[in-house]
Each structure stands twice: as C-alpha cells, then as structure tokens.
Amino acid sequence: MKKRKILIIGLMVVGALALLTGCIPGDGSHTVAKPAGFFSGIWHGWIAPISLVGGLFNKHLRVYEVNNTGWFYDLGFYAAVISGFGGISLFRNKKSKND
Known part of the structure; x- marks a missing residue:
C-alpha cells in the first residue's frame, strides 16, 4: 500500500512539472508577431527555477523570453521573481533571539 x-505521488509530481513547463520561455510559442506580454512575464517569473534547470538539458530553453513586449513583460517578470523568492521574507514575523 x-x-x-x-507511485501515485510521484506521478502527480511529474504531471505537475509537465504542466508547468508547457509555456516555458524559448519553447517557440512566442514570436515577433506574437510577443510575450505582462501575464507571460508573470508566468515566466514564477517558473524561472524550472526554466533554469530545463536550460541545462535543452539549449533552446531560456529563463527570460527574448520575444516580449518590452517594459510590461519586464514588470511582470520581475514582480513574480521578487514576490516568489524575496517578497515572502518581508512579511514573515521575525522571532527574537530570546525565543
């Protein structure tokens, strides 16, 4: 049992990773005619660690989408990176050293 x-948990993790990498930067889904926008920037910021690991095995995958709308993509990307990796620590209660 x-x-x-x-086995079930392992299959769920593999399935979740497959879904997360469905729109990874550099996969060819964004072109010059259809650049990545603000919401794509947020998504790419959230999955940046997965993109980094995937880039080790596939030279065409990137952490950052080259074909983007510019400033709005950057805003979404950096907002997601900061909120996902650094922003959580800003709101945690810090315990005193006496505890």
Whole structure:
C-alpha cells in the first residue's frame, strides 16, 4: 500500500512539472508577431527555477523570453521573481533571539 502511495505521488509530481513547463520561455510559442506580454512575464517569473534547470538539458530553453513586449513583460517578470523568492521574507514575523 505504501509503494502505491509513493507511485501515485510521484506521478502527480511529474504531471505537475509537465504542466508547468508547457509555456516555458524559448519553447517557440512566442514570436515577433506574437510577443510575450505582462501575464507571460508573470508566468515566466514564477517558473524561472524550472526554466533554469530545463536550460541545462535543452539549449533552446531560456529563463527570460527574448520575444516580449518590452517594459510590461519586464514588470511582470520581475514582480513574480521578487514576490516568489524575496517578497515572502518581508512579511514573515521575525522571532527574537530570546525565543
């Protein structure tokens, strides 16, 4: 029974990773005629660590989409990166050293 649970959880993790990498930067879904916009920037910022690891195995994948709308894509990308990796620590309660 325990092996079955581990197998099911493993399949769920693999499935979730496959869904997350569906719109990874550099996959060819964004062209000069259809550049990545603000919401694509947010998505690419959220999945930046996955894009980084994927880029090790596929030279065409990137962390940042080259074909983008400019400033609005950058705003979405950096907002997602900051909120996902650094913003959480700004709102955590810091425990005192006496605790």
